[in-house]
Amino acid sequence: MARLPRLGFGGAAVGNLYAAVSDTQAQAVINAALAAGIRYFDTAPHYGFGLSETRHGEALAGCDAIISTKVGRVLQPIASPARERHGFVDAAPFEPVFDYSYDGVMRSFEASLQRLQRNRVDILLAHDLGRDTHGEDHPDHMRAFLDGGYKAMRELKDAGAVGAIGLGVNEQAVCDEALDHADFDVFLLAGRYTLLEQTALDGFLPRCEQRGVKIIVGGPFNSGALVETPAGGPIHYNYALADAAIIARVERLRRVCAAHGVPLAAAALQFPLAHPAVASVIPGMASPAQVADAIAWMETPLPAALWSDLRAEGLLHPGAPTPASRAAA
Template identity: 65%
Template sequence: MDSSSSFSPTCPPLPPLGFGAAAIGNLYQPVTEASARAAVTAAVTAGIRYLDTAPHYGFGLSESRLGAVLAELDPGEELLVSTKVGRVLVPVDAGASPMRHGFADAAPYEPVFDYSYDGVMRSYAESRRRLGRKRIDLLLAHDLGTATHGDDHTAHFRRFLDGGYRAMRELRDQGAVRAIGLGVNEWQVCLEAMGHADFDVVLLAGRYTLLEQTALDAFFPACAARGVRVIVGGPYNSGILVNGTRGAAPLYYNYEPAPAAIIDRVRRLEAACDRFDVPLAAAALQFPLAHPVVASVIPGMADAAQVAQTRALMDTVIPPELWQALRADGLLHPDAPVPTPNTTKAA
């Protein structure tokens, strides 16, 4: 199956491997300016041409750090950059708690949800200023859905459709952005939104991985039918697919301590990978790219060492027998395509 010819023509071609910049916004732990700069520099030097960020990541810190390095390494703006809208940053006391919303020692702002027309336009303008870019390549509406908003989802969703989406369409029509879409943690809201609006791309975090592939049942077919590219974020499901169950406790899945059923499933994945001498993380990183609607996978990278490790994982040769074993063990969705030498996307 090759749906690439039906993809949205406004979305630029995306490389298979991208750089997730949440980590350099001090996600879960502080990252020094030097480490953040080294991570971005190493990624660009290694040939990574797509970088994803958001105002929420460190409350402007990730965008500012990314923009500072790209001003030196990419003055012609040839690299692809995506950022997000749906929150505006409100100044707070610089002495605020050192850990807020999962970010350590972040910038002195509080992220406030705002999916209105004016909120999206303000967020876009402030992101452009922090990034120092003339144009944003991909602009994504961030964190719509019930997993984030609970009972407030309906109100936020309606505000987005009535205002924020119109702002994004205008920015694309004006050439201020090249493509628009969603950046979310749940595919169900993507289907809901696609019933009311047209998008070029969806960044789906953590929902199409070695651990879970329910997106295959309805969401991926809808993307194929409508020409929507998918970017897979969170391919390691918050880290449990990097070191597996042998890493230091606690083991995290979906931003929380992993439940017993997930730990058991990861142990089975580990055992299969061990039989073929394949790092679990390599299988996790390469697996999503086998699906024709998936254009790119964007693991988070906090320093130069993680960039080098990620490149090595992408280059790891995985024998077809591993995928056969995973399918035989019931660890893959029956319809999940797997990488082969003929289908692997060149990084």
């Protein structure tokens, strides 16, 4: 697998997630990421139903960039789509349909290559498997993937059309389940190993380290909960309004960071990278200003006492590596 940079670019926002972004704005934010030295870009057919991939293809044409995209849905043309569908606004006129079969994965991959204007991708991820996503249909989708889609991904990797394969999911449990049946290079796990949520340390991350599976941390801010917000502003977690317990924990994290004079977002962005299984973090970026913020947070010095205070407050898992502990190793 290609060596991933510590900071990558999450491409859902340029697929018009929650808000419309013009082609010009999308080009500007990807150009800003390139100018800042970011060379890893993650996208998916689901993001704007092809829109994010198309915009990445246009902006990254001729660029030496690492690209990951996903399979597990095929896009079917529709007439007169609603303005907002599945969280995407003014997206392309397609409907995403889950399909983890061999043929579905191959069809999805070929369409992605056309939109990305490439003949291969560095990382291919099976998107949104899991019981939280599919409920009672999860066993059928997992069976279709293991019996068909996984075989397709392995063939693509063996043929050199893909550099590495894995899952791109929001659920830790489905990664553990997949490891029971097959081998993977990488998991893109969104929101499950962050400054706010660290249960992945209880077995899962050690298992990945033992198996040589790398982790890409998506959603390092837990849907924005770990980014500084104006006083009284709403706090979101896991794509919805946060409950009282999450709000209280975020405020405790914020107070400890403030006592050390560092932004909560800087601690949140740097924390996951201390684990040896974590290769990259990929916050979503919707504007050049957000690119600049991410770069600044990655470069913010964080005192060792910050991590010891967070642990003393019960806000860090007892076994969580920190940037300070890794630097001292």
